[in-house]
Amino acid sequence: MIDHNLMSRRADDQPLGEPYTPDMAAFVERFAADMTEAGMQRMAARVFACLLVSQEETLSSAELAERLQISPAAISGAVRYLAQVHLVSRERQPGSRRERYRLHHDLWYEAMANRDTILSRWTTTMRSGVEVVGDGSPAGRRMSEAAEFLEFLQREMNDILDRWRARHHGDRPPA
Amino acid sequence: MIDHNLMSRRADDQPLGEPYTPDMAAFVERFAADMTEAGMQRMAARVFACLLVSQEETLSSAELAERLQISPAAISGAVRYLAQVHLVSRERQPGSRRERYRLHHDLWYEAMANRDTILSRWTTTMRSGVEVVGDGSPAGRRMSEAAEFLEFLQREMNDILDRWRARHHGDRPPA
DNA sequence: CAGTTGTTTCACAAATTTGTGAAGCTAAGG
DNA sequence: CCTTAGCTTCACAAATTTGTGAAACAACTG
Numbered sequence: 001m002i003d004h005n006l007m008s009r010r011a012d013d014q015p016l017g018e019p020y021t022p023d024m025a026a027f028v029e030r031f032a033a034d035m036t037e038a039g040m041q042r043m044a045a046r047v048f049a050c051l052l053v054s055q056e057e058t059l060s061s062a063e064l065a066e067r068l069q070i071s072p073a074a075i076s077g078a079v080r081y082l083a084q085v086h087l088v089s090r091e092r093q094p095g096s097r098r099e100r101y102r103l104h105h106d107l108w109y110e111a112m113a114n115r116d117t118i119l120s121r122w123t124t125t126m127r128s129g130v131e132v133v134g135d136g137s138p139a140g141r142r143m144s145e146a147a148e149f150l151e152f153l154q155r156e157m158n159d160i161l162d163r164w165r166a167r168h169h170g171d172r173p174p175a
Numbered sequence: 176m177i178d179h180n181l182m183s184r185r186a187d188d189q190p191l192g193e194p195y196t197p198d199m200a201a202f203v204e205r206f207a208a209d210m211t212e213a214g215m216q217r218m219a220a221r222v223f224a225c226l227l228v229s230q231e232e233t234l235s236s237a238e239l240a241e242r243l244q245i246s247p248a249a250i251s252g253a254v255r256y257l258a259q260v261h262l263v264s265r266e267r268q269p270g271s272r273r274e275r276y277r278l279h280h281d282l283w284y285e286a287m288a289n290r291d292t293i294l295s296r297w298t299t300t301m302r303s304g305v306e307v308v309g310d311g312s313p314a315g316r317r318m319s320e321a322a323e324f325l326e327f328l329q330r331e332m333n334d335i336l337d338r339w340r341a342r343h344h345g346d347r348p349p350a
Numbered sequence: 351c352a353g354t355t356g357t358t359t360c361a362c363a364a365a366t367t368t369g370t371g372a373a374g375c376t377a378a379g380g
Numbered sequence: 381c382c383t384t385a386g387c388t389t390c391a392c393a394a395a396t397t398t399g400t401g402a403a404a405c406a407a408c409t410g
Contacts, residue, residue, distance in 0.1 A: 027304040034300050039214025040295060042368080052321070053304055061387070071370055097377060097386050102318070108324045118213060125209050129228055130201040134388055140231045142278070146227070149184045149283045149339065156335045164327060169319075217398080236357070246400055251358055272356050272407050 020067045024053050028068070043070065043078040048087060051103050058091070058100040086110040112161045116154060123150040195242045199228050202244070218245065223262060226278050233266070233275035238316040261285040287336045291329060298325040 028049040035045035046068050051059055059067075061075045070073075078100055082088040087110060088101050104110050126147040133139040203224040210220035221243050226234055234242075236250045243250075256275055257263040262285060263276045279285050301322040308314040 021307070023307045027300070027307050031297075031300050031304065034293075034297055039212075052178065052318060053308060055312055056306065057313065060310075072387070073371080073389080074369055077369085080388090095378070099385095099387070108321075112189055118209075122206075122209055125202070125206050132196070132202050133197040133228060133230065137230055138232065139222075139228055143227060145343075152339060152342075153335065156331075156338070160328065160331045160335075163331070164324065167327075247357065248359080248401080249399055252399085255358090270408065272354095274357075 019055065026097060027053050027068070041078070042043075043074050044081045046070075047075065047078040047101075048082060051088060051101060060098050060100050060101040067125075085114055094127060108164065109161065116157060117145070119154045119157070120148055123147055123154070126150060187274060194230065200242070202228050216253070218249050219256045221244075221245075221256060222250065222253040223278075226263060226276060233277040235275050237273075238343050241278070260289055283339065284336065287332060291332060293327055293330045296334070298322055298329070301325060 005057055026157060028046060031049040031052070032042065032045035035048065036042050040077065046059075047064055051066055056063075061072055061079075064070075064075050065072055067088055079088065082101075086104055087107065089104050090099050090101055092099050126143050130140050130143045130147065133143070135141070179252055203221060206224040206227070207217065207220035210223065211217050215223075215322075222239055225239055231238075236247055236254075240247055254263065254265065257276075258265055261279055264279050264284065265274050265276055267274050279314050301318050304318045305315050305322065308318070310316070310319055
């Protein structure tokens with residue numbers, strides 16, 4: 001049940017002290033809770049947090065399973081989701097069936113891009129609502145303003161992204 | 176798809192003709208789905224959407240119940256949540272036990288303010304993560320960047336909000 | 351102060367979601 | 381080829397969430 005093997009790690013392996021301390025686990029759970037509350041699936045949030053806090057750049061399915069105490073099946077589902085929304089990338093060393101997961105490099109770029117998509121859909125839906133009630137009516141005006149705001153927000157978010165990129169790695173090529 | 180009844184509604188009685196058309200219901204469900212997908216509780220999203228699309232400025236619990244085909248209990252829960260996050264305000268005409276719900280006027284201001292709170296908590300959590308692993312380590316740097324981004328985003332969001340207010344009702348006092 | 355109407359709370363049933371073990375699939379290594 | 385390691389899919393059990401009816405509660409009205 002409880003794995004006490006943390007101390008029995010081989011010295012000739014990676015002598016990285018504790019690769020996954022209780023404090024790290026605490027952070028993972030706390031951050032995952034934050035994300036979950038904001039709508040992300042629980043397991044996906046935990047995997048994401050675990051990758052974020054790990055000293056290693058990449059983790060394998062097995063490592064995640066051990067650190068988070070969950071089954072490979074759960075990892076599989078979480079990673080599929082995270083890859084879909086472009087938060088992690090999966091990579092495989094040539095000639096190995098072991099997959100390793102890495103936080104997408106342009107993490108925040110991707111996060112914003114995703115949000116952009118969501119805002120787009122909201123805007124579309126809102127515009128369709130305006131058509132339903134007519135743009136002269138009170139409800140129509142209310143929803144027009146909402147749509148306008150969403151469009152405004154979308155533009156501004158893109159600008160923000162540009163500013164961030166300029167500030168931090170303005171020299172990095174877009175791909 | 177135009178609603179012909181808009182013209183045939185009489186202004187002086189309460190025709191209850193079609194205050195809530197199938198098209199409106201369709202919009203409500205679609206918009207609610209968008210919001211739900213983004214993490215909002217289902218009933219709260221439906222109530223919110225219903226208020227958004229309604230010609231009336233306010234709706235009573237009974238009206239919401241009828242339009243959305245849900246029990247008063249469900250309304251109660253949804254409205255409590257919406258009020259908590261400052262998306263709707265509840266008002267009661269003096270000398271009536273009938274409560275009426277209204278979209279909060281500074282709807283988008285509130286929405287942003289809420290987001291700001293969330294970003295704050297994320298930032299705090301992220302900073303605590305940096306402390307766990309040390310800010311010199313790879314993970315520490317990774318999370319520092321995340322925290323920095325979140326703080327940057329928070330500032331920018333506030334600026335965006337100011338711009339929106341300046342653009343649309345720059346004269347309105349901050350309440 | 352009793353009657354009535356509208357809202358909220360509560361316990362529960364239904365439905366959905368979540369995570370698992372086990373089987374299945376794919377590809378590397380003999 | 382055949383074996384084996386690793387990921388994924390699937391069916392199911394557990395847990396959580398959701399919405400309801402009923403009862404409790406609150407407040408206007410006569």
